[in-house]
Amino acid sequence: MKKYKYKSIMFYLYENDICKLKEDLLAHFNTKEYRIHIDFKENEFIELCIDYNNLSVSINFVYTQQFFKNCYVLNDGYCANIFKGSRKILSKVFEILQLSYPIITKREPLYCHCCGKLIGYTFNDSNEYRENVTPLITNEHQDKDLLYDSYEIPFCYDCHEYFCEDCIVWDDDFSNSICEECLDKYDTRTEEEKISDEDDFIKHWTQCKYENSGDSEYPPEQIPMCEDCDNYDSCYNDADYSFCGYEMFCDSIVGHGYDSMEDFWECNGI
Numbered sequence: 001m002k003k004y005k006y007k008s009i010m011f012y013l014y015e016n017d018i019c020k021l022k023e024d025l026l027a028h029f030n031t032k033e034y035r036i037h038i039d040f041k042e043n044e045f046i047e048l049c050i051d052y053n054n055l056s057v058s059i060n061f062v063y064t065q066q067f068f069k070n071c072y073v074l075n076d077g078y079c080a081n082i083f084k085g086s087r088k089i090l091s092k093v094f095e096i097l098q099l100s101y102p103i104i105t106k107r108e109p110l111y112c113h114c115c116g117k118l119i120g121y122t123f124n125d126s127n128e129y130r131e132n133v134t135p136l137i138t139n140e141h142q143d144k145d146l147l148y149d150s151y152e153i154p155f156c157y158d159c160h161e162y163f164c165e166d167c168i169v170w171d172d173d174f175s176n177s178i179c180e181e182c183l184d185k186y187d188t189r190t191e192e193e194k195i196s197d198e199d200d201f202i203k204h205w206t207q208c209k210y211e212n213s214g215d216s217e218y219p220p221e222q223i224p225m226c227e228d229c230d231n232y233d234s235c236y237n238d239a240d241y242s243f244c245g246y247e248m249f250c251d252s253i254v255g256h257g258y259d260s261m262e263d264f265w266e267c268n269g270i
Helices: 018-029 086-100 180-185 191-207 235-254 261-267
Strands: 002-004 009-012 034-041 045-052 055-064 071-074 078-080 108-111 118-122 133-135
Touching: 009 086, 018 034, 018 045, 018 086, 045 086, 055 086, 078 086
Parallel strands: none
Antiparallel strands: 002 078, 009 071, 034 045, 045 055, 055 071, 055 078, 108 118, 118 133
């Protein structure tokens, strides 16, 4: 058998499941034309021996923890009794691996685009978002060297940058999140209008109160808008939330040494 040099490839094997890898490879190579034998030692090596007519190719992957645990890398070429046609077999093996397993080319920190907080890791060289990232480990039961579901990391659907949860306007579905910078792009108000709207909102928010939607004669989507806040699409939610918050604030103040809110304002020179 002659040794040949070939490009390096590292792939991540989920839960070190070599039996699943054997099934995937046997499904493609155990035919009348091809015969494949797989030898392995978990956390050490995987050796693939493929025969095709008079051609025999031996491919050896070595276990590595260079970037993540459960990775195997081909970095020393392959052996074959005949050179011609052997690369076609290697290409087929690599195609199966690339379709079924994460290919690892690097492991670099992923920071929040806004505040710079570490939120996860990228693990290859492509610029694709949401496909090749793994979240930061958040509890002691997780293994910091394993890959996890990338969809746990919030990102902006408009600019495709990643953010921590404090730096993005998000909902339960991160795919509908949008960052402040992109949100501003869709705000057509002038600076004067923004300031005026903000002043109006601050001035009137304690006066806004709606019926509880469960008791209202209107369905939730038809609750009438407050005249003081008609510049806000979510007037009902904002106003009700703010009113409840202000009530809690007042209860807290009155319960801690002040007879009334007027007493609080006067004592604090407001």
